[in-house]
Amino acid sequence: MTEEKIGRTELVVDPFHTDFAGRLNYGTLGKHLLNSAENHASERGFGMKMLNEANYTWVLSRLAIEMYEMPKVYDKFCIDTWIEDVYRLFCDRNFCIRGENGKVFGYARSIWAMINYDNREPIDLHEVHGQNMDRYICGEENCPVEKQGKVRRLSDDKLVRNLTIRYSDIDYNGHVNSIKYIEHICDLFPLDKYRHENVRRIEMAYMAESYIGDTLSFFVEEKEKDVYHIEVRKNVLENVSKGESVVRCRLVFE
Amino acid sequence: MTEEKIGRTELVVDPFHTDFAGRLNYGTLGKHLLNSAENHASERGFGMKMLNEANYTWVLSRLAIEMYEMPKVYDKFCIDTWIEDVYRLFCDRNFCIRGENGKVFGYARSIWAMINYDNREPIDLHEVHGQNMDRYICGEENCPVEKQGKVRRLSDDKLVRNLTIRYSDIDYNGHVNSIKYIEHICDLFPLDKYRHENVRRIEMAYMAESYIGDTLSFFVEEKEKDVYHIEVRKNVLENVSKGESVVRCRLVFE
Incomplete structure (x- = not known):
């Protein structure tokens, strides 16, 4: 079990993970974000693998991705992820997508809930994890993109x-x-x-x-x-x- | 430039790259095969990146994948790939998908052509690459799955x-x-x-x-x-x- 608050995943834009213009596609980026979140969690004792054994799972409630620039084919990049805060029913997790020499491609914000796998009811995070998640809350890292707004029902x-x-x-x-x-x-x-x-x-x-x-x-x-x-x-x-x-x-x- | 005939890519089945039953999905496996082929080629001087500069690209003509068992979520696995033969217009490339302790999950066979990016006409591989591809032809590795058969037009x-x-x-x-x-x-x-x-x-x-x-x-x-x-x-x-x-x-x- 690591003590590090921030988890890093090193990646490269494979040529078959881009769109026609050679940009990393959002589908692949999104899956990388989710996988890096899961790796961060499982290395700290609250990943889906352990949860599934207890019949719980994480579900994504909100996700906002803002990219100043999309990594291009063959670019090396990394995803840093950390926990911003833990509430009773939700956990805020942020991401930074960086290229070589520390260049920032973009950021992402996400909000997760834990549910019972069978009845899909939400679980109290503090009841299940006590202080284990809290001790990874990371105040040092900044996520300078806006929280997401509300979208109303369309006509x-x-x-x-x-x-x-x-x-x-x-x-x-x-x-x-x-x-x-x-x-x-x-x-x-x-x-x-x-x-x-x-x-x-x-x-x-x-x-x-x-x-x-x-x-x-x-x-x-x-x-x-x-x-x-x-x-x-x-x-x-x-x-x-x-x-x-x-x-x-x-x-x-x- | 490496002298090794076989290229290896180390991978793990990420939880968001599986189907509902936790099996690695064929879409992700297929993209891993293509990416490992491209990495193998580019490390030996005939990858798409160099080709694109010359206005050529590889296109896949045939692909056969046979899986005795599909890797499951969190399984570590690797893809070995090598060139079986090089003809005037086609190149045969094989793959082995292995798990930990050398367990074989399956094999794949593929046939590739090189085309001109603009007019999509095939390119003579020996004319472009001379002996450079031939020296990587690998006779030592076995691909014990059948070559693919013919499928006729359906009614x-x-x-x-x-x-x-x-x-x-x-x-x-x-x-x-x-x-x-x-x-x-x-x-x-x-x-x-x-x-x-x-x-x-x-x-x-x-x-x-x-x-x-x-x-x-x-x-x-x-x-x-x-x-x-x-x-x-x-x-x-x-x-x-x-x-x-x-x-x-x-x-x-x-």
């Missing part, structure tokens, strides 16, 4: 795509993987947009889980130039206004 | 899904990524099938490229119990028998 006429959940959407937690939503959201925009613009910031609020057999509906509204609000509802079927919000997202191009 | 009534190509399908080569086809093919089968069965073997023949704006149509036929032939055609539109074969695949469950 029904903003529906742009329906999608059936398939095998590859589902992860080890038995629900649609949180990063898969990001990939599906990025896929709502035409490739041409990515020729001239980058995704500068993406904010994800995970409001409910979705499972195999569910249908996802994607609603998109451009709130101001290049700032998009996106809502994902499940099982709207014939009555579009009835579906439950699964994900709400704010996406900023530049 | 038009086997159509099961149409799909529009989106941003995340396209890779650095500007076409639909060869591994993305595997993900889409695995997604043709219901999740329930994966509860009781594993994909034992997958054979891919890449016959043409597809690009943004193309529509892909997937045809599936069960030839014998748990042996599926799959054909992907592009732009069949209103006349299903007219579309060009992009990919043909043989998939074996067990």
